[in-house]
Amino acid sequence: MKTGAVRSRMRALNLIELLVVLVVIGAIAVYIWPRYIGGKSSGPAKYTGPVTQARDTVCRSNLSQLRASIQALSASDPEGRAPQSLVDLGLPAEMQRCPTGGEPYRYDAATGRVQCPHPGHESY
Numbered sequence: 203m204k205t206g207a208v209r210s211r212m213r214a215l216n217l218i219e220l221l222v223v224l225v226v227i228g229a230i231a232v233y234i235w236p237r238y239i240g241g242k243s244s245g246p247a248k249y250t251g252p253v254t255q256a257r258d259t260v261c262r263s264n265l266s267q268l269r270a271s272i273q274a275l276s277a278s279d280p281e282g283r284a285p286q287s288l289v290d291l292g293l294p295a296e297m298q299r300c301p302t303g304g305e306p307y308r309y310d311a312a313t314g315r316v317q318c319p320h321p322g323h324e325s326y
């Protein structure tokens with residue numbers, strides 16, 4: 203039979219063990235999060251993890267496909283005009299936004315130019 207004092211000491215030990223485990227998990231999360239999930243894309247970020255780099259690549263790919271579609275539609279237009287909006291291209295809605303920041307792409311119907319407004323993506 204365990205006395206009350208021994209049972210109380212064991213409960214306190216379990217709480218300390220739990221706190222140690224939580225601190226270790228927190229330290230691991232703080233170390234891993236910016237490298238693999240968080241971090242700013244492009245620009246002067248300290249860490250750019252693979253997830254951020256993948257989103258940057260998807261943004262470049264989206265812009266490339268949008269430009270090719272705009273060029274194809276302009277070429278098929280008798281007067282060579284660019285489409286009035288990105289919706290006219292008939293591409294999925296998620297291709298008309300930056301996957302990193304979620305901002306809609308800027309499109310100028312007069313020139314047919316499309317750009318990403320996300321900081322660091324202006325040159326894509």
Ligand SMILES: [Zn+2]
Binds near residue numbers: 301303318319320323
């Ligand atoms: Zn972007």
